[in-house]
Amino acid sequence: MPIQQFVQDFFEASSGEPISNFHKHLRREIDHFFQAHKHGRQAEWDELIQSLPNIATTNIDLNHSHIRINGQETPDDLESLLKEFTPWRKGPFNFFGTIINTEWRSDWKWDRIQPHISDLSGRAVLDIGCGNGYHLWRMLGDGASFALGVDPTRLFLYQFHIAKHFMPEKPAYLLPLRSENLPRFKLFDTVFSLGVLYHRRSPIDHLTELFSFLRPGGELVLETLVVDGDARTILTPVDRYAKMANVWFLPSTSALEIWLDRAGFRNIRTVDINQTSVEEQRSTEWMTFHSLAEFLDPDNANLTAEGLPAPKRAILIAEKP
Ligand SMILES: C[S@@+](CC[C@H](N)C(=O)[O-])C[C@H]1O[C@@H](n2cnc3c(N)ncnc32)[C@H](O)[C@@H]1O
Numbered sequence: 001m002p003i004q005q006f007v008q009d010f011f012e013a014s015s016g017e018p019i020s021n022f023h024k025h026l027r028r029e030i031d032h033f034f035q036a037h038k039h040g041r042q043a044e045w046d047e048l049i050q051s052l053p054n055i056a057t058t059n060i061d062l063n064h065s066h067i068r069i070n071g072q073e074t075p076d077d078l079e080s081l082l083k084e085f086t087p088w089r090k091g092p093f094n095f096f097g098t099i100i101n102t103e104w105r106s107d108w109k110w111d112r113i114q115p116h117i118s119d120l121s122g123r124a125v126l127d128i129g130c131g132n133g134y135h136l137w138r139m140l141g142d143g144a145s146f147a148l149g150v151d152p153t154r155l156f157l158y159q160f161h162i163a164k165h166f167m168p169e170k171p172a173y174l175l176p177l178r179s180e181n182l183p184r185f186k187l188f189d190t191v192f193s194l195g196v197l198y199h200r201r202s203p204i205d206h207l208t209e210l211f212s213f214l215r216p217g218g219e220l221v222l223e224t225l226v227v228d229g230d231a232r233t234i235l236t237p238v239d240r241y242a243k244m245a246n247v248w249f250l251p252s253t254s255a256l257e258i259w260l261d262r263a264g265f266r267n268i269r270t271v272d273i274n275q276t277s278v279e280e281q282r283s284t285e286w287m288t289f290h291s292l293a294e295f296l297d298p299d300n301a302n303l304t305a306e307g308l309p310a311p312k313r314a315i316l317i318a319e320k321p
Pocket of ligand 1: 131
């Protein structure tokens, strides 16, 4: 079964819900996505994902660092199958005793976010640029009733569906789309954009999109790279930033608060600022490429390899009036 079939779970689960008004639009965009973006490993991954074992689950834990699934058996060859889907960047996971030690301790980001946001109990949440969906599972763990993620990276769609294979009844869904391709839902209670804004050439357009996904009174949770400075300080890298070619704008938190205000948000608060450590983002046996340590100046951990301020991330909360 090709991965295209997997995304049908979203349409089946949400038929009759208010979001079904947008099904036609979403189906069209997803069809276009798969036609426009062929992936060289799709046939191989489609076959591999079929060989995941069917194991009776005894316990699922979505409330601690590892997304942990226990079962009645411990499959022998799960680790080698999961390693066919490397690099694993966001996590960690523990599937039946196989621990996926991902590049990122994404649980640390959640620990910085979670104390500051509205209680997710019963809320419909949207996670833009959700990667493999690690935080979607944590949102369900904190009570969200429906967790939809969008992310255009094909590998992450497979990684998400590996987790979903073991917990099909959980109401988390991932659509292979960019936020630019989404309709103006105006219905989500909480919208998350974590680690996406700096990848956008037009950051205020991104904030305007996020605004349009929320219902009135809904909450935005925004996490992005920032620099120190006043309301006039915005860094645009001349070329690469921490060896990434797709980083466009790093504002100060004061400048970012102005952007949010101009996009229509109110009650805007910066609730956390954190310089990313080489313990939080690092190479592991599940992500063997270079990581943060190699992206920094070897003689000064406060500078990137290009001599720019090292990655510092802020979390901002805001409301749609
Ligand atoms: C730095 S990762 C952040 C992943 C996750 N949100 C987190 O904070 O751990 C950025 C993600 O955004 C996705 N992305 C990039 N541009 C996007 C866009 N325009 N719309 C939706 N997702 C996007 C990428 O595929 C990638 O998975």
